[in-house]
Amino acid sequence: MTDNEIISSVLQGNPNNYRYLVEKYQQMVFRTCIGFVHNKDDADDLSQDIFIQAYQALPRFKGDSAFSTWLYRIAVNASLNKIRKSTLKNILQRIENFTGKRNEHETFVSVSTGEDPENMLIRQEQIEAVRQALDALPENQRTAIILSKYDDLSQKEIAEIMNNTEGAVEALLQRAKKNLRDKLSGKRKNN
Amino acid sequence: MNCELCHKEFDAWHKDRLTPERRDQVDSHIKTCSECNEYYRVQILIDRVIAVEKELQVNPYLSARVMTEIENR
Numbered sequence: 001m002t003d004n005e006i007i008s009s010v011l012q013g014n015p016n017n018y019r020y021l022v023e024k025y026q027q028m029v030f031r032t033c034i035g036f037v038h039n040k041d042d043a044d045d046l047s048q049d050i051f052i053q054a055y056q057a058l059p060r061f062k063g064d065s066a067f068s069t070w071l072y073r074i075a076v077n078a079s080l081n082k083i084r085k086s087t088l089k090n091i092l093q094r095i096e097n098f099t100g101k102r103n104e105h106e107t108f109v110s111v112s113t114g115e116d117p118e119n120m121l122i123r124q125e126q127i128e129a130v131r132q133a134l135d136a137l138p139e140n141q142r143t144a145i146i147l148s149k150y151d152d153l154s155q156k157e158i159a160e161i162m163n164n165t166e167g168a169v170e171a172l173l174q175r176a177k178k179n180l181r182d183k184l185s186g187k188r189k190n191n
Numbered sequence: 192m193n194c195e196l197c198h199k200e201f202d203a204w205h206k207d208r209l210t211p212e213r214r215d216q217v218d219s220h221i222k223t224c225s226e227c228n229e230y231y232r233v234q235i236l237i238d239r240v241i242a243v244e245k246e247l248q249v250n251p252y253l254s255a256r257v258m259t260e261i262e263n264r
Contacts, residue, residue, distance in 0.1 A: 015261060022254040030249035035241075044250040051257045130240040149241050177198075181233045 003067040007058060018058075022051050025068065028151065029075050035146035036079035038131045050078045065160060072151075072161045076143055083135075133183040141176035144169055192220040197227045201234050 001009070001020070009017045029050050033043035054074050061070055134142060140162070147158045159169045197220050203209050204217050221228045250256070 016258065018261065019254050019258050022257050026249045026253050030247075030253075031245060034244050034247055038244065040247050043247070044253065047249060047253060048256055048260070051253075052260055055257075055261055126236055127240050127243070130237050134237075149238070150245060177234065180237060181230055184233045184236065185229055 004063060007061060007063075007067065010055075011059060015055075018055055021054075021067070025071055026051070028068070029071065031150050032072065032075045032146060033079055035134075035150035036083055036142075038135075042082075046078060046082055050075050053078060069157070069160050072147070076147075076161065080139055080143070129184060130180075133180050136183060137176055137179055141172050141179065144172040145176040145180075148173055192216045194220075194224060194227050197221065197224070198230055201231060204231075205235065205238065 001017075003021065003024075006017050006020050010021075026047060030043050030047045033046040033050070034040070037043050037046060050071075054071055057074065061067065134145065137145065143162060144158055147153045147161060148155075153161070155166045155169045155173070158164075159166045162169065164172075197217060200209065200213070200217050204214065207214075209217065221231050
């Protein structure tokens with residue numbers, strides 16, 4: 001059955017067939033969630049919420065775009081809502097951790113000319129620095145980079161999900177990469 | 192090879208999709224340009240961290256949990 005056939009079936013009184021859509025897209029949704037929350041348990045819970053939201057919204061799915069595009073939009077919006085609800089205490093704690101370790105991060109990431117980038121090793125502090133740099137991006141840049149890097153989507157696909165042009169998505173990705181480089185190399189330039 | 196082109200070639204370079212000639216050009220550039228060397232190192236670091244997270248698998252009981260939740264509503 002195609003996605004649209006499954007959706008028709010669910011809407012015609014066979015809710016159990018929704019399971020096929022969940023099983024087909026669960027890893028895709030989970031991967032998007034993990035890009036936003038960086039925690040498996042939170043991503044699992046968020047994925048569950050997203051599929052329930054999608055089920056409830058299914059009567060409003062018009063088929064103007066692919067089901068996967070529609071589902072991505074729900075996943076992105078739910079993920080952004082989730083991170084917006086993070087407590088102020090948590091945000092302040094993470095900022096404090098990040099700025100407190102900045103010099104250490106600079107040491108790990110900074111380079112000397114001639115070094116071979118392929119031979120870098122990853123340390124836990126670097127992992128945390130990357131996550132925090134991703135989290136510090138403006139929402140539209142963060143969304144574009146997650147859909148690009150975590151979901152391996154093309155600029156065209158990202159543009160459709162974000163209701164934007166390909167050119168705008170390309171610009172968002174370039175600004176995101178520049179911001180990440182600036183943050184991870186200790187520079188203070190932003191946006 | 193200039194810096195702007197070097198930045199644009201990162202994904203192809205990292206996925207080993209450049210011609211040998213172009214790869215040599217990029218390799219030569221990042222050995223002598225500290226800014227592009229730094230750019231490549233940061234992008235590699237980001238990709239490696241993301242690769243670790245992408246290996247995580249969704250809870251195998253997710254669909255059962257979702258369907259139970261739907262049935263209970």
